[in-house]
Amino acid sequence: MRARTPVTLADVAALAGVSQQTVSRVVNNLPNVSARTRTRVTQAAAQLDYVPNRLATSLARQRTFTVGFVTNDLSLHAPSQLTAGIERAARAAGYSLIVSIVPEDSLAAVTHAVRALRERQVDGVLINASMTPADAATLRRRLPDLPSVFMDVTPDTPVPAALLDQEYGARLAARHLLDLGHTRVAFITPPGQAVVENTREHGWRQVLAAHDLTPVAAVSGDWSPHGGYLAAQTLLAGPPFTALLVANDQMAVGALRALWERGLNVPADVSVIGYDDTPESALLIPPLSTVRQDFPTLGARAFTHLLAQLAGDPPPTPVVTRPELILRSSTAPPQTPDRAAVQDALALLARHLAARG
Amino acid sequence: MRARTPVTLADVAALAGVSQQTVSRVVNNLPNVSARTRTRVTQAAAQLDYVPNRLATSLARQRTFTVGFVTNDLSLHAPSQLTAGIERAARAAGYSLIVSIVPEDSLAAVTHAVRALRERQVDGVLINASMTPADAATLRRRLPDLPSVFMDVTPDTPVPAALLDQEYGARLAARHLLDLGHTRVAFITPPGQAVVENTREHGWRQVLAAHDLTPVAAVSGDWSPHGGYLAAQTLLAGPPFTALLVANDQMAVGALRALWERGLNVPADVSVIGYDDTPESALLIPPLSTVRQDFPTLGARAFTHLLAQLAGDPPPTPVVTRPELILRSSTAPPQTPDRAAVQDALALLARHLAARG
DNA sequence: GACCGGTATGTTAACCCTAACATCGGCACA
DNA sequence: TGTGCCGATGTTAGGGTTAACATACCGGTC
Numbered sequence: 048m049r050a051r052t053p054v055t056l057a058d059v060a061a062l063a064g065v066s067q068q069t070v071s072r073v074v075n076n077l078p079n080v081s082a083r084t085r086t087r088v089t090q091a092a093a094q095l096d097y098v099p100n101r102l103a104t105s106l107a108r109q110r111t112f113t114v115g116f117v118t119n120d121l122s123l124h125a126p127s128q129l130t131a132g133i134e135r136a137a138r139a140a141g142y143s144l145i146v147s148i149v150p151e152d153s154l155a156a157v158t159h160a161v162r163a164l165r166e167r168q169v170d171g172v173l174i175n176a177s178m179t180p181a182d183a184a185t186l187r188r189r190l191p192d193l194p195s196v197f198m199d200v201t202p203d204t205p206v207p208a209a210l211l212d213q214e215y216g217a218r219l220a221a222r223h224l225l226d227l228g229h230t231r232v233a234f235i236t237p238p239g240q241a242v243v244e245n246t247r248e249h250g251w252r253q254v255l256a257a258h259d260l261t262p263v264a265a266v267s268g269d270w271s272p273h274g275g276y277l278a279a280q281t282l283l284a285g286p287p288f289t290a291l292l293v294a295n296d297q298m299a300v301g302a303l304r305a306l307w308e309r310g311l312n313v314p315a316d317v318s319v320i321g322y323d324d325t326p327e328s329a330l331l332i333p334p335l336s337t338v339r340q341d342f343p344t345l346g347a348r349a350f351t352h353l354l355a356q357l358a359g360d361p362p363p364t365p366v367v368t369r370p371e372l373i374l375r376s377s378t379a380p381p382q383t384p385d386r387a388a389v390q391d392a393l394a395l396l397a398r399h400l401a402a403r404g
Numbered sequence: 405m406r407a408r409t410p411v412t413l414a415d416v417a418a419l420a421g422v423s424q425q426t427v428s429r430v431v432n433n434l435p436n437v438s439a440r441t442r443t444r445v446t447q448a449a450a451q452l453d454y455v456p457n458r459l460a461t462s463l464a465r466q467r468t469f470t471v472g473f474v475t476n477d478l479s480l481h482a483p484s485q486l487t488a489g490i491e492r493a494a495r496a497a498g499y500s501l502i503v504s505i506v507p508e509d510s511l512a513a514v515t516h517a518v519r520a521l522r523e524r525q526v527d528g529v530l531i532n533a534s535m536t537p538a539d540a541a542t543l544r545r546r547l548p549d550l551p552s553v554f555m556d557v558t559p560d561t562p563v564p565a566a567l568l569d570q571e572y573g574a575r576l577a578a579r580h581l582l583d584l585g586h587t588r589v590a591f592i593t594p595p596g597q598a599v600v601e602n603t604r605e606h607g608w609r610q611v612l613a614a615h616d617l618t619p620v621a622a623v624s625g626d627w628s629p630h631g632g633y634l635a636a637q638t639l640l641a642g643p644p645f646t647a648l649l650v651a652n653d654q655m656a657v658g659a660l661r662a663l664w665e666r667g668l669n670v671p672a673d674v675s676v677i678g679y680d681d682t683p684e685s686a687l688l689i690p691p692l693s694t695v696r697q698d699f700p701t702l703g704a705r706a707f708t709h710l711l712a713q714l715a716g717d718p719p720p721t722p723v724v725t726r727p728e729l730i731l732r733s734s735t736a737p738p739q740t741p742d743r744a745a746v747q748d749a750l751a752l753l754a755r756h757l758a759a760r761g
Numbered sequence: 762g763a764c765c766g767g768t769a770t771g772t773t774a775a776c777c778c779t780a781a782c783a784t785c786g787g788c789a790c791a
Numbered sequence: 792t793g794t795g796c797c798g799a800t801g802t803t804a805g806g807g808t809t810a811a812c813a814t815a816c817c818g819g820t821c
Binding site: 098099100101102103105106111113120121122127128130131134135138143144145146147148162163165166167168271272273275276297300301303304307326327329330331332343395396 | 455456457458459460462463468470477478479484485487488491492495500501502503504505519520522523524525628629630632633654657658660661664683684686687688689700752753
Binding site: 422423424425426429435436437438441460462463464465466 | 767768769770771772775776777778
């Protein structure tokens with residue numbers, strides 16, 4: 048059971064009839080080894096199926112070529128896409144990735160996770176957990192010598208970061224709705240946090256405020272389709288609205304459903320706009336207008352940022368990417384509800400009949 | 405930049421006025437240390453912010469408490485859920501998880517990834533890549549001393565495995581459709597592989613064959629909603645069908661869309677059944693009948709299996725979990741298309757009008 | 762008072778590798 | 792023939808920890 052890789056440099060050296068150091072040079076492709084020796088060593092290594100022990104290498108080199116990624120709930124779209132992007136970039140640069148999932152976004156939980164990563168001597172950490180600027184700064188202060196990149200914090204947080212400009216994307220979405228002429232708009236907001244600066248909800252409110260508007264109602268969901276469904280039901284029990292801003296596409300799926308159940312047509316009766324642009328969004332009924340966020344690219348960018356810090360040139364400015372508005376068919380100008388609904392049902396009827404000529 | 409954790413056991417020992425070994429005992433909570441010494445050491449460690457170097461520990465102990473997870477495309481539902489489940493179980497048992505994403509399921513790619521993990525001295529590996537029994541067996545043979553658990557291989561593959569009984573789930577889905585009275589059924593199959601034993605497609609075909617039926621048509625998709633959409637379009641260009649089996653829910657989203665665009669009502673005109681039960685499935689229009697797979701639990705189970713191997717009692721039987729059929733509203737008995745469509749459109753019209761009473 | 766068992770602590774040798782220095786032979790040049 | 796340089800190789804000393812053994816001390820027993 049133990050004795051996994053009994054084959055060490057010394058074994059290879061013995062077989063090839065050279066010193067350990069020479070084998071090390073060959074394995075690491077260093078110069079100053081004669082061709083003859085090199086092939087002899089290579090053969091010996093192959094023959095013994097030698098696998099270098101990176102633990103020992105790391106200990107000697109004081110460098111592990113491993114980075115840690117701390118993230119919240121991996122079952123959601125964003126974190127899993129992010130993970131994919133980071134892993135890809137890391138692997139390309141010769142790094143391994145240790146992922147650590149924190150059940151909640153508290154400072155304590157993240158600190159704990161980071162400590163475990165430090166014990167494993169990671170060269171740096173990437174942190175995707177939404178933290179207040181104060182918490183992020185505190186955490187950063189606790190790791191003086193560990194390169195780190197934060198994601199999902201606000202742009203003004205004084206830590207190295209790679210971010211999406213969420214507020215900007217949110218403003219895009221809200222402005223689109225107002226441009227269409229909507230005045231009665233409702234929100235399905237992210238869970239937790241009150242309205243803090245630089246969040247999606249904050250962006251929405253800003254745009255509304257610029258038009259002397261306030262949301263008809265705002266209910267928070269838990270990022271899941273079911274959460275979106277419940278939130279939409281709650282909204283539907285309240286005052287009427289013609290436009291709905293949803294904090295992510297997964298919740299929008301639930302919202303679309305709740306609207307449908309109520310007999311409301313999207314976009315004729317209610318315009319809906321999501322956030323993220325998941326692969327299903329383009330194919331929902333109706334196709335969802337949304338704000339596209341490219342998570343894999345963000346992940347890659349964050350890793351590059353970390354690499355820069357490792358190389359010793361920490362770019363102090365946060366790397367922030369602007370999302371993009373994707374217009375599809377879930378948004379339209381507001382209409383008189385009754386006329387719209389009848390129109391629409393008739394159109395559907397016509398289409399059904401036509402389909403079988 | 406370097407000199408990350410200059411604080412070592414020796415530093416703590418010096419400050420506390422004891423030997424390294426004593427500090428080691430305190431840090432690892434071993435017995436035979438007096439209470440007085442223990443607190444002195446604890447204080448010294450806290451004062452210096454000592455962080456143990458797990459690299460050194462692992463080297464000395466010949467055990468890293470790290471496991472590797474090799475998986476294909478993390479952006480899909482299954483792998484990301486699986487990762488979450490494994491990480492959770494691993495963390496609970498004091499293990500860290502290194503994830504390695506392989507761009508393709510080839511034996512070479514997986515072998516390469518596993519080798520990198522071996523260099524990092526992981527205690528074991530979990531492999532989620534669909535491989536032929538032969539490939540899996542070959543791979544297993546290449547790692548004689550490394551505990552491993554395979555997922556996404558067929559149950560008869562002679563390797564330690566934790567599996568979902570895909571064929572069984574597929575049979576459940578197909579049988580449901582036939583029980584409803586459908587005879588003209590089409591497939592949207594997984595990408596790649598021809599029909600091999602113990603796959604979803606194989607399960608479907610078995611059930612059909614038992615009723616002397618063959619599929620009207622079978623087109624493969626790429627697991628994505630868009631892929632499902634394209635596949636459904638292709639099917640719609642061919643001979644008519646009243647039931648559609650789709651290899652996963654994400655593709656089903658696209659299929660539902662394609663059907664809708666064609667003016668076909670689900671389930672009146674075409675029954676659709678998916679696979680996986682993603683969080684959105686219950687809220688689609690219509691709610692999708694599907695086969696539920698519990699990936700987080702599978703992940704946890706796989707990890708437990710690995711732990712058992714590490715403990716020295718390798719259960720030779722693969723751990724296989726049976727999925728469950730979830731009936732919602734996307735399946736119904738076949739109807740005369742025209743009657744159904746008209747009925748349905750009228751119902752919709754009525755509902756719309758009623759909604760504003 | 763010699764002997765025992767047991768606890769608290771220290772010392773030494775690994776674990777596998779790399780960095781830094783040391784050595785050796787050959788070749789070119791004067 | 793000596794000098795100097797350089798490429799090829801070897802030797803030694805860590806990197807931070809643990810396992811195994813060694814030592815010192817205490818209280819109790821006959």
